Amino acid sequence: MQIQQASVKLFITADSSYELAAFTPIFHAWIRDKKISDQLLIDVADYQHVPHGPGIMLIANEAHYGIDSTGGHAGLRYQRRRDEAGDAKASLRDALKRAVSAASMLQQEKSMAGKLKFRTDNLQMRVLSRLRAPNAEATRASLQPIWAQVLSEAGFAGAEFAPEADSRSPFGLTLASCKTAPDLAALQAAL
Amino acid sequence: MSNDSQIDSWKAKLAGKISAAMEEEIDAFDTNITLIKAGKLEPKIFAESRLRRGAYGQRYDNGKRHDGVATQALNYPCGDLVKGPETVWDAPGMMRIKVPMGAATNEQLEMLADLAEEYSDSILHVTTRQDIQLHFVHIDDTPDLQRRLASVGITTREACGNSVRNITACQFAGACGEAAFDVTPYAHAATYFLLGHKDVQDFGRKFKIAFSGCKDNPCGMAMFHDAGAIAVVKEVDGVKKRGFELYVGGGLGAVPFQAQLLSDFVSEEELLPQLQAVCRVFSRLGERKNRARARLKFVVKKLGIEEFRKVVAEERKTIPPEEAWSTYLGNLDVITDKPLRKAAPLAAGATGAEGFEIWRRDNIWRQPQENYVTATVRLPLGDITAEQTRALTDITRKFTGDTVRLTVEQNLVVRFVSEADLPAFYQELVAANLASPGASTIADIVSCPGTDTCKLGISASRGLAGHLERLYAEKPFTDPDTRALRIKASGCFNSCSQHHVADLGFLGVSRIVDGRRIAHFQLVLGGESNNNGGAYGLAIGAFPSKRIPEVVDRTVNYWSKNRQEGETLNAFVTRVGRAAVKSELDDLREVPSYEDQPDFYTDWGDAREYTIGDLGTGECAGEVVTIVEFGLQDAERRLFEAQLELEAGKTGPAAISAYKSMLTAAKALIMVFNIDIKEDADLVVADFRRHFFDTGRFNDPFAGDKFANYLLNRFENPPSEADDLPSAREGIEEAQLFIEAAQSCYQRMQGTI
Numbered sequence: 001m002q003i004q005q006a007s008v009k010l011f012i013t014a015d016s017s018y019e020l021a022a023f024t025p026i027f028h029a030w031i032r033d034k035k036i037s038d039q040l041l042i043d044v045a046d047y048q049h050v051p052h053g054p055g056i057m058l059i060a061n062e063a064h065y066g067i068d069s070t071g072g073h074a075g076l077r078y079q080r081r082r083d084e085a086g087d088a089k090a091s092l093r094d095a096l097k098r099a100v101s102a103a104s105m106l107q108q109e110k111s112m113a114g115k116l117k118f119r120t121d122n123l124q125m126r127v128l129s130r131l132r133a134p135n136a137e138a139t140r141a142s143l144q145p146i147w148a149q150v151l152s153e154a155g156f157a158g159a160e161f162a163p164e165a166d167s168r169s170p171f172g173l174t175l176a177s178c179k180t181a182p183d184l185a186a187l188q189a190a191l
Numbered sequence: 192m193s194n195d196s197q198i199d200s201w202k203a204k205l206a207g208k209i210s211a212a213m214e215e216e217i218d219a220f221d222t223n224i225t226l227i228k229a230g231k232l233e234p235k236i237f238a239e240s241r242l243r244r245g246a247y248g249q250r251y252d253n254g255k256r257h258d259g260v261a262t263q264a265l266n267y268p269c270g271d272l273v274k275g276p277e278t279v280w281d282a283p284g285m286m287r288i289k290v291p292m293g294a295a296t297n298e299q300l301e302m303l304a305d306l307a308e309e310y311s312d313s314i315l316h317v318t319t320r321q322d323i324q325l326h327f328v329h330i331d332d333t334p335d336l337q338r339r340l341a342s343v344g345i346t347t348r349e350a351c352g353n354s355v356r357n358i359t360a361c362q363f364a365g366a367c368g369e370a371a372f373d374v375t376p377y378a379h380a381a382t383y384f385l386l387g388h389k390d391v392q393d394f395g396r397k398f399k400i401a402f403s404g405c406k407d408n409p410c411g412m413a414m415f416h417d418a419g420a421i422a423v424v425k426e427v428d429g430v431k432k433r434g435f436e437l438y439v440g441g442g443l444g445a446v447p448f449q450a451q452l453l454s455d456f457v458s459e460e461e462l463l464p465q466l467q468a469v470c471r472v473f474s475r476l477g478e479r480k481n482r483a484r485a486r487l488k489f490v491v492k493k494l495g496i497e498e499f500r501k502v503v504a505e506e507r508k509t510i511p512p513e514e515a516w517s518t519y520l521g522n523l524d525v526i527t528d529k530p531l532r533k534a535a536p537l538a539a540g541a542t543g544a545e546g547f548e549i550w551r552r553d554n555i556w557r558q559p560q561e562n563y564v565t566a567t568v569r570l571p572l573g574d575i576t577a578e579q580t581r582a583l584t585d586i587t588r589k590f591t592g593d594t595v596r597l598t599v600e601q602n603l604v605v606r607f608v609s610e611a612d613l614p615a616f617y618q619e620l621v622a623a624n625l626a627s628p629g630a631s632t633i634a635d636i637v638s639c640p641g642t643d644t645c646k647l648g649i650s651a652s653r654g655l656a657g658h659l660e661r662l663y664a665e666k667p668f669t670d671p672d673t674r675a676l677r678i679k680a681s682g683c684f685n686s687c688s689q690h691h692v693a694d695l696g697f698l699g700v701s702r703i704v705d706g707r708r709i710a711h712f713q714l715v716l717g718g719e720s721n722n723n724g725g726a727y728g729l730a731i732g733a734f735p736s737k738r739i740p741e742v743v744d745r746t747v748n749y750w751s752k753n754r755q756e757g758e759t760l761n762a763f764v765t766r767v768g769r770a771a772v773k774s775e776l777d778d779l780r781e782v783p784s785y786e787d788q789p790d791f792y793t794d795w796g797d798a799r800e801y802t803i804g805d806l807g808t809g810e811c812a813g814e815v816v817t818i819v820e821f822g823l824q825d826a827e828r829r830l831f832e833a834q835l836e837l838e839a840g841k842t843g844p845a846a847i848s849a850y851k852s853m854l855t856a857a858k859a860l861i862m863v864f865n866i867d868i869k870e871d872a873d874l875v876v877a878d879f880r881r882h883f884f885d886t887g888r889f890n891d892p893f894a895g896d897k898f899a900n901y902l903l904n905r906f907e908n909p910p911s912e913a914d915d916l917p918s919a920r921e922g923i924e925e926a927q928l929f930i931e932a933a934q935s936c937y938q939r940m941q942g943t944i
Contacts, residue, residue: 024798040265044797045327046643046657052578054313059312082331170309
């Protein structure tokens with residue numbers, strides 16, 4: 001089973017305090033320094049002016065990264081664009097891994113020191129392909145067990161999911177609750 | 192996964208849901224992709240074919256990007272595969288989607304939202320010509336994107352390229368008490384009559400058409416289009432007949448022209464054949480070799496409107512009749528809003544949520560249909576997210592019906608809202624973050640993509656516009672006359688924001704100060720968006736990008752303090768003169784040193800240094816730099832004098848001064864090679880030709896030898912005291928661009944000397 005455009009969003013904690021504009025120089029520096037060596041980083045897109053929008057985006061050939069506030073909840077979104085990692089499980093695992101890695105890199109940025117924290121007990125997975133994964137019960141029946149397994153192997157236990165309610169939206173599962181969730185460092189090590 | 196998981200392509204999934212004609216066109220485009228990948232299609236041919244399908248290039252698609260320190264190669268995985276000359280296959284591109292008359296249904300909007308999420312960056316960008324643009328789209332995705340659009344009745348055919356572009360119309364058409372009648376069905380008929388018509392397939396350049404319901408308002412903008420149709424009703428034999436004043440040869444861009452009246456009454460029966468005749472004349476007589484002179488405006492200028500009128504009349508006689516000329520008249524309700532809810536007045540004392548009254552004051556347009564209003568949904572920089580788009584369709588389904596319209600000011604309007612529903616309607620817009628007040632005010636800034644995504648962008652017009660919008664949201668202007676001003680910002684001279692018709696227009700340029708390149712904007716004053724874009728402003732000087740907020744403040748304050756009763760900014764500038772305004776702003780041209788304010792050396796919203804890199808200037812070169820820069824400044828001074836002469840009605844002297852300013856700029860550049868160059872036109876042009884034209888050194892990376900030819904053409908046909916207003920204006924615009932090109936050329940040379 002293959003999917004396209006797997007996406008994972010890690011939410012930022014409510015007590016984080018940062019300026020959205022501060023991500024612009026960070027992403028420009030990532031491009032300049034080729035910080036993500038296996039992806040071609042191309043440009044920075046600035047959507048600060050759009051409320052609850054994609055925020056500041058790092059555009060890459062294979063994926064988009066962004067400090068996204070869609071739905072009113074800020075977080076780091078990773079969205080695969082092409083060259084999927086393999087089957088559905090590999091794609092989802094890769095999306096999670098890359099989101100976690102980028103979040104960790106952001107936390108380590110000097111300008112973000114002590115200002116930016118990510119929570120791992122509440123994250124969102126989406127598949128932005130209505131051809132391969134329409135937002136329907138059948139998709140949920142197929143993908144939820146796979147996603148649960150990816151999370152389980154990464155150290156989550158007792159995960160409960162909430163599906164994306166609006167059938168017009170891309171298929172998505174938000175981690176509604178879980179008994180245990182690894183922190184960012186443990187998650188990165190597990191992936 | 193999908194129940195029909197055996198269906199693995201949009202082509203298969205949408206089989207039977209797309210018209211045969213559209214399917215055939217998209218399949219042909221898909222085949223072209225296969226052919227070019229197999230090396231069986233010339234990149235140049237493929238480029239024109241994708242442009243005609245709306246698939247445009249985007250910044251950095253040549254595989255290079257300056258990272259603030261140095262130019263870096265972007266090593267896309269596609270290797271040598273290109274989608275046009277110097278356009279790398281894998282590089283992100285822009286998809287332009289025509290929305291005729293800006294009228295979109297809920298189903299279409301929801302499809303656009305899907306496509307923005309899946310193929311772009313979740314943003315739908317509304318353009319100044321009522322298109323939607325999606326950015327960062329991969330060319331491989333465009334056939335499916337087009338199939339999905341086709342499944343909801345949208346074609347991208349002829350969205351770009353040398354074709355009839357999206358036909359625009361006022362967003363209030365059919366809901367406006369000031370219009371002669373609803374132009375929507377006429378614009379619709381023209382759209383589908385001309386789309387793919389054999390007579391419009393062989394143009395030298397693009398062709399833009401706009402419809403307006405009235406002469407006065409700033410919605411239709413008929414006066415700066417290749418063809419502009421303004422609705423009029425005329426009594427013929429005691430019977431009121433619908434028709435149009437038809438204007439031709441207008442255009443903005445590098446050299447703006449006001450349209451001229453071709454006919455004061457084209458009947459509705461004659462509308463399509465007249466447009467067809469104009470198109471045929473353009474196809475036959477339009478320039479082919481020199482793209483810079485290939486728009487219809489140059490044909491009209493060359494022939495004169497009288498002769499052009501005769502040529503069109505003769506052409507009209509030769510066209511075989513077509514059924515489509517009149518069949519549409521039997522179906523003028525083709526796009527008619529059918530109000531969903533019964534109209535009722537706003538209940539006495541009814542108040543909405545916080546901000547309702549201000550929003551109502553700014554964003555509501557009263558319709559002639561009693562107790563119905565049109566609400567403007569103000570979009571910051573023309574952007575709306577996919578999620579907001581779906582929220583909006585929920586709102587329209589609940590309150591109004593099936594359509595919204597895109598505006599040339601990059602907003603959306605929702606028509607036929609019952610006044611009684613306004614508080615609830617507003618509440619739902621607030622929940623979707625779509626309830627910003629200030630529509631069509633100084634805070635509602637129009638901007639082209641600029642350096643964000645456009646290959647031609649010089650300065651960050653969106654960054655500037657975003658900064659100004661934030662500023663004015665935090666500290667709004669309160670004076671009603673000031674609030675009514677319009678700001679439009681373009682990233683270069685091409686006027687995609689329509690800066691010529693703004694009260695305060697800006698176009699991006701750059702300057703070198705102390706060896707470092709700095710983003711600037713030219714301030715354009717004197718434009719008018721009313722009267723269908725009735726007057727064009729002129730540039731009064733370049734200011735550092737980071738000083739533009741001060742430039743706006745200073746200009747507005749100067750006008751506010753010194754204006755006469757009821758005097759508009761445009762009238763004020765005319766009365767006091769550009770020199771006085773320029774003098775008021777002169778100190779804002781200064782640039783602080785890099786050491787004092789490094790922030791000045793970046794552009795809005797971009798962390799990278801604007802400079803190309805270290806520019807080595809030895810002692811000798813330094814001396815030359817001083818002389819050349821001095822000469823270029825002198826050219827700007829002479830050009831400004833030309834503008835003052837034009838302002839004083841001295842059109843001939845203005846044209847001559849403009850020409851001399853070009854010679855001065857050329858002479859300044861020549862001094863790099865020949866420090867002893869004399870101030871003699873023959874010598875200057877000969878040396879310019881030898882050192883800059885023949886070598887291609889002056890060529891603009893995108894416009895080629897366009898700007899150099901401005902000088903050479905003027906040299907061959909020098910201006911005289913007899914030059915009229917259009918000639919003088921054209922001469923000044925050309926000189927402006929020539930001097931900018933000279934500045935750019937000099938900047939390029941500094942990196943290579």
